Amino acid sequence: MPHETDLPCPDCGSDLEERSVAASDLTPGAALEDRVTVAVCPACDATYYPDRTLSRLFSTASR
DSSP: OOOGGGSBOTTTOOBOEEEEEEHHHHSTTOOTTOEEEEEEOTTTOOEEOOHHHHHHHHHHHTO
């Protein structure tokens, strides 16, 4: 199964980059030390959230 960064950006077609960001920047109430992976397009600044990241964000927010 491909990862988000294996696919081109749906908005502009550029290569996506994997980045680690603080979960608290994305979800209020997330533990500050939690970091999650997102796919970011350096050309158009679009951000995509892998399924595993969404699962972690929602499980952290519901605690």
